Amino acid sequence: MKGRHKQSRDPKGHWLILILVLPVMFAVLLFEGWTTHEVDAATTRSPCTSPAPDAVARGGPVIGINAGGIQTASMPARTVALTFDGGPDPVWTPRLLDLLRQYNARATFFLYGSQAARHPELVRRIRAEGHEIGSNTYTGAVLGEASSARFSAELDLTRAALAGAAGLHPNLLRMPRITTPDTLCGREWRAARQAAGRGYVLVTADRASRKPAQGLVRQFSQTSIAYQQTRSLLRNPDVDRFTTVSAGLRLVPYTPATTGERWQGTALIQVTKLGRAFVSAMTWTLAIAGGLGLLRLALLGLFARAHVRRLESSRPGAPWLPEVTEPVTVLVPAYNEEAGIESTLLSLLASTHRQLQIIVIDDGSTDRTADIAESVGDRRVEVVRQANAGKAAALNTGLAHARYDIIVMVDADTVFEPDAVRRIVQPLAHPAVGAVSGNAKVGNRRGLLAKWQHLEYVFGFNLDRRMFEVLECMPTVPGAIGAFRRDALESVGGVSEDTLAEDTDLTMALWRAGWRVLYEESAVAWTEVPTSLGQLWRQRYRWCYGTIQAMWKHRGAVLARGVAGRFGRRGLTYIALFQVALPLLAPVIDVFALYGVLFLDPWLSAGVWLGFMGSQLVSARYALTLDGERLRTLWSMPLQFFVYRQLMYLVVIQSLVALFLGSRLKWHRMRRSGTAAEQIGGGAPYKSLPTR
Known part of the structure; x- marks a missing residue:
């Protein structure tokens, strides 16, 4: 698996398709709007200023x-x-x-x-x-x-x-x-x-x-x-x-x-037919996309409320179950993470769960990652060096060195709250639970792009996880913070290298093996997100590409029985509808809003678009409240509709085209700055923590 971390050349086929198709479709749409709705005035006569001869x-x-x-x-x-x-x-x-x-x-x-x-x-x-x-x-x-x-x-x-x-x-x-x-x-x-x-x-x-x-x-x-x-x-x-x-x-x-004129006329007729078909298809697509979008918001709100009520009663890991105090092995795969590895380790060492084995798997780093990890000077920290083989291989190496039966997996750019490890392992008190997702929050929130990702983490990811837990179909335990039973991991053969979303692939495999996966929102870790559009594109491209790979790999769960079948029919269907199909259809809402302003009733079109945006704002406000976050970040959400959403749409399109073209995507690594702990005390507080 040499070179897994090297950047690969993005497939060019999707750009060729967009360059050829989008301008043609846009021109056809404009022509249809012009001919159908008589833009350019010329619909009423002015009073005669002079009589006819x-x-x-x-x-x-x-x-x-x-x-x-x-x-x-x-x-x-x-x-x-x-x-x-x-x-x-x-x-x-x-x-x-x-x-x-x-x-x-x-x-x-x-x-x-x-x-x-x-x-x-x-x-x-x-x-x-x-x-x-x-x-x-x-x-x-x-x-x-x-x-x-x-x-x-x-x-x-x-x-x-x-x-x-x-x-x-x-x-x-x-x-x-x-x-x-x-x-x-x-x-x-x-x-x-x-x-x-x-x-x-x-x-x-x-x-x-x-x-x-x-x-x-x-x-x-x-x-x-x-x-x-x-x-x-x-x-x-x-x-x-x-x-x-x-x-x-x-x-x-x-x-x-003439023959040439007939050919030109035939071309005009075909363009007209294409325009009518396109507008008709867009109308139906708008209805479907709008319906799916509103359905998703309704489902998120409904099941988030159900999740709150569930926490107030009982569930695996509730107080009536014994507290988990067993020792924990923490796996930290790292590749060129010298900027943040020390903060990550010091935050883990400050954990209120004292019995820890922290294994840093240096996956062929070319910087000082391993040296910094070794210099922490705590006997609970072990550093394992290996040739560059990728994150999945690094996690399996760490699993082989683990001494304890509870495994916590951590990204090397993540900073834990002191009680995060203790809280995330508590649901494992129930013997049917094989994995637990923690609550990953954005640590570096400076800048508009980071604020948009903060809203996405709270409104998109965490609100989704509340619903997934109620429906028993959690598709992903994030690599930033997740807890696992060792025997659950071994039952599925460890972490697979088949896809680029190894965390999603692993979680789906656990469901198919009969394990349950829960969400512990009180287990908080702060992660560093991309600070440039290029880095964000590469990260989300890998996520989306890998998720689709994992969906295809585990598609058999849809027809399975029991726990695996519930996950397949609920989780995979939700991802296919709302994380693949809806992003593909969602641009129609924006395009048709523009079409409506230009060619239909501008006030009605703007009203529909604003209504859709308003419903998302209401849902985002609810999500921020549930997560205990400040509401002032909401001011940036309307701006998100003009840049960020379009970027996410293109990521899905690129991922699907790359898969259809048979392109193989390699790891796209994000450059770290070590700012994941910005939201904890205003800086990186673990730099001065004394070692033991």
């Missing part, structure tokens, strides 16, 4: 502008051009087509490009049944109010969508919010001239005073009311012919799209 206002509803000037036209007598705006609508377009077929009538459908991209099969049906297709812009934006970029996009994207759906370029345009020719006034007239410059013939509608017998262009939307009005008009005896605008005036309705 007389040739337009007094002319017919079909308007052309070319080198010869303005030309207008009207339908011949007893001829009606039925026109339908918007759509294609999946409900009313098929009904209108069926109605027109019943009366052997033809019509002109002015389509939204966005709807055409969503329902290309309806576009093809409209054309196949002999009807005409025109442009109604892409999203129905008011062209007179649109920016130049929006103006071009509205027309060009519609051309692309219709090219992909039906292989055509429309020559007819109906500008949204335009009815009769005189409504082409002010800014709308300027937009009309720009559209005509692109080759479009503008189609409005005749005034209400014009009769069908005179010939007219009739404008409908695609609604139930329009359906009834269309059916009534189709029965009018004064009309001989219901036709399209182009057929009635002998115009060219469209031009064929």
Whole structure:
């Protein structure tokens, strides 16, 4: 196991996936939001500042502008051009087509490009049944109010969508919010001239005073009311012919799209489908993630309260059981821990549990770790040196040198409270208990990153442990502070080297062997946490990667009976849902909150997000109260939502991708500063402790 402590190159595959996938998905989401929710204003008309030209206002509803000037036209007598705006609508377009077929009538459908991209099969049906297709812009934006970029996009994207759906370029345009020719006034007239410059013939509608017998262009939307009005008009005896605008005036309705344009249009349709599917998936994911998040908070609160009531009554290790006073062997695996090893040892030597054998296993350190441990000068401290083989191997070496039947495992950067050893071994009075988790707290809390980890330890880890004990499914006895029966350790073959989370792997193995695992929150130890994002990333990456490895290794517990089965079905299911699946889904809450602010109701979206954050604050406050911690740290929690949470999400993503790619992760060691005891008396009080 040489080089286990050396840093390895992180797998690059996950970054490649993120670089390729995330920008594409973000662009698709933005495009879907823009086309669906009409961002960039252009939804209402400004009052006209100048009237439409007389040739337009007094002319017919079909308007052309070319080198010869303005030309207008009207339908011949007893001829009606039925026109339908918007759509294609999946409900009313098929009904209108069926109605027109019943009366052997033809019509002109002015389509939204966005709807055409969503329902290309309806576009093809409209054309196949002999009807005409025109442009109604892409999203129905008011062209007179649109920016130049929006103006071009509205027309060009519609051309692309219709090219992909039906292989055509429309020559007819109906500008949204335009009815009769005189409504082409002010800014709308300027937009009309720009559209005509692109080759479009503008189609409005005749005034209400014009009769069908005179010939007219009739404008409908695609609604139930329009359906009834269309059916009534189709029965009018004064009309001989219901036709399209182009057929009635002998115009060219469209031009064929080129092969390249059809490919572009097909790509647009596929992007639109992808966007709709993505938004739909995000909506469902948001519901699932939000539900899981709230369920987790409810479960934590419920079982934390149950844990408190349980402590007030009885449980293994309660006063009615005999006090454990047996001697204890403390194992301290260490690799390059010269900054904190002395504080760790002195805190153990100050323990109120006097009968101790403290074994420091120096795992091939290249610094003064072993020398400092030997210089403590207490006969209870033994130093065992070995070649670098990893933490699991170091613990097994220490176990081989242990003289006593109760084993306490300690990280070399951890400082114990004086009564921590005595308290953590008390639950072992019950013969069914094989291991006990202590209460690891953050010692170096200076700086925002350390405060966030302090909140995570109290709110996440320790609140979880209270629930795990009530449900009898504690998945991890942390390496920082844990107590074990020696025969329990031997029954599972010692500490396994199969995973990077040797503490989780060991705990799960104990459950599968039939042992119970408890949590003793009064056994407090102070540990040093990473002080930089890089160190935090490497530490959590190893934790997450190793936990998933351990879950897979012990997946058989789900189908087991008795103690092992309860652990598997409860503990493994909880980890899979709330420590793997939920972090993968949780970014959707943030992304969809941003999507909602940009494209939906910003106040509602912000309210939902703030409500979710508020529920976490309430739960964190409860956790801090249970742990006897000051509440003032809560001020930093809202900031945690913008950096820390995202980092934890990426850790889970990276771990899963690394596993799927078959990458093998080696140990990532954190650089220590020896500040784990900052919260005890304001410094490292054990430096001046006299030796015995």
